[in-house]
Amino acid sequence: MTAPVLASSAAAAGMSAEVPAELPAERPVVVEVEGVSKTFGSGELAVQALKPCSLSVRQGELAALLGPSGSGKSTLLLSISLILEPSAGRIVINGQEVYNDGWTGIDDRAFRRRNIGFIFQQHNLIPFLTAIENVALVMQLNGIGRREATRRARELLGYLEIAHRAESLPANLSGGEQQRVAIGRALANEPPLILADEPTAALDTERGAKVMALLRKIARERRSAVITVTHDHRMIEGFDTVYRLDDGVLRRLPAAQAAAAAAAPAH
Numbered sequence: 001m002t003a004p005v006l007a008s009s010a011a012a013a014g015m016s017a018e019v020p021a022e023l024p025a026e027r028p029v030v031v032e033v034e035g036v037s038k039t040f041g042s043g044e045l046a047v048q049a050l051k052p053c054s055l056s057v058r059q060g061e062l063a064a065l066l067g068p069s070g071s072g073k074s075t076l077l078l079s080i081s082l083i084l085e086p087s088a089g090r091i092v093i094n095g096q097e098v099y100n101d102g103w104t105g106i107d108d109r110a111f112r113r114r115n116i117g118f119i120f121q122q123h124n125l126i127p128f129l130t131a132i133e134n135v136a137l138v139m140q141l142n143g144i145g146r147r148e149a150t151r152r153a154r155e156l157l158g159y160l161e162i163a164h165r166a167e168s169l170p171a172n173l174s175g176g177e178q179q180r181v182a183i184g185r186a187l188a189n190e191p192p193l194i195l196a197d198e199p200t201a202a203l204d205t206e207r208g209a210k211v212m213a214l215l216r217k218i219a220r221e222r223r224s225a226v227i228t229v230t231h232d233h234r235m236i237e238g239f240d241t242v243y244r245l246d247d248g249v250l251r252r253l254p255a256a257q258a259a260a261a262a263a264a265p266a267h
């Protein structure tokens, strides 16, 4: 197993080959995971879902997390998003240590609202709110007035090219449109970190590719750090970094291997 290369140390060591040309090495690290592990249950029933894992993702970086079902992808993402408590390790998000062999005492809900946008496999939109209301609600929860939240939500839906569906209820949107609204909701408070757990799993290949292209645009234009889980190798073209989990062991794939993985058929 190759040790994960932290972007900051790679830059310090002059390993510019690790860094794609369009991603300046001085970009700040948004999320740093050091030796994070997770064991579910105890005794004979214990399942070590994550062996000590390390990764770091910078502003504007699009990172893919690959791996078969049950390899620990969701466990890692949920740990980074402060939803699931790891067993050990350290997590720093946007300069704030949130976990160090235990939560560090921050207000997780408020922190998550400001710093993390999460996109699930299923869109999880509130069924009785329209597209624009779903997006505006998240802003309102963050203290933005209703009128301003609605204005910004409309702008965001325009950016995601679904402004014309703003007044529709989720049930009246296609799968791809629902997922774009869900992305809008994740972006609502302009979080520095976007996490997506198999966001294309419920979509056909073409719509899935569009959602991935959108995540790429978000990383580039809005300079968010984006980590997206996928088990579909066809979806990883255009990623800056590719990680792979197998039985809870995380490794970073070298560029050539990542390209080969992208060319491999989906399983």
Ligand SMILES: Nc1ncnc2c1ncn2[C@@H]1O[C@H](COP(=O)(O)OP(=O)(O)O)[C@@H](O)[C@H]1O
Pocket (backbone or CB within 6 Å): 040, 041, 047, 048, 049, 067, 068, 069, 070, 071, 072, 073, 074, 075, 076
């Ligand atoms: N809440 C839980 N309780 C017990 N075991 C769990 C729980 N969540 C996940 N696991 C186990 O941890 C491993 C990794 O799961 P998961 O992170 O969901 O994998 P992936 O997202 O890669 O499919 C699996 O063996 C799974 O059964």
Ligand SMILES: [Mg+2]
Pocket (backbone or CB within 6 Å): 073, 074, 075, 197
């Ligand atoms: Mg999963």
